[in-house]
């Protein structure tokens with residue numbers, strides 16, 4: 381089914397509790413159809429919202445960035461699959477990818493591998509002891525994710541073109557680190573605007589603070605969707 385600009389924008393519900401998340405989803409109304417529940421909200425009771433928002437017709441991305449021994453990742457993935465979410469993140473490391481793939485089998489849950497966090501640059505990787513730069517590490521992880529047979533990748537807008545060339549249409553490319561022109565970057569280091577992300581081949585973008593902290597979150601979401609529609613026309 382063709383995706384609309386609304387399906388392509390995933391709003392990160394980075395909020396402290398269930399009440400704040402419900403208020404934000406009510407304020408965004410029919411403007412937003414796809415939400416991400418990440419660690420802040422999940423640890424504040426937010427996993428219960430996966431079923432609630434799914435029943436209300438929203439698509440849900442559970443962003444827990446799993447990484448553990450294979451058995452634990454497999455069983456945790458199977459638990460998330462029961463909630464009815466569309467996406468789940470795990471770190472894009474071979475054992476973790478394979479375990480998450482096993483845990484999602486028989487369900488509609490799609491596993492996304494997180495390549496290199498968008499708050500990291502080459503110097504941050506070097507400080508962690510990596511010998512590869514961001515571009516090469518994303519490429520390695522993209523190949524490993526494709527080989528593991530998972531659904532997609534989380535990467536920054538900066539690696540979209542090279543990654544698409546590498547994996548073609550075999551993986552969904554989902555990118556955070558997206559900022560409307562002039563918006564505060566916060567802790568994001570590898571960034572682009574919504575139009576740039578779609579011009580470079582993103583399937584979905586993830587946006588949090590530029591919508592959540594806007595004086596009118598619904599208008600901010602609508603403006604991003606208008607930019608997406610224009611970039612894709």
Ligand SMILES: O=C(O)c1cc(=O)[nH]c(=O)n1[C@@H]1O[C@H](COP(=O)(O)O)[C@@H](O)[C@H]1O
Pocket residue numbers: 392394418443469494496497498499534535556557558566568586587588589590
């Ligand atoms: O997996 C993610 O969603 C993620 C990966 C990544 O590399 N960078 C990243 O920012 N994210 C998430 O995307 C969202 C970005 O939020 P904003 O920076 O407020 O737009 C947050 O919920 C992050 O946890």
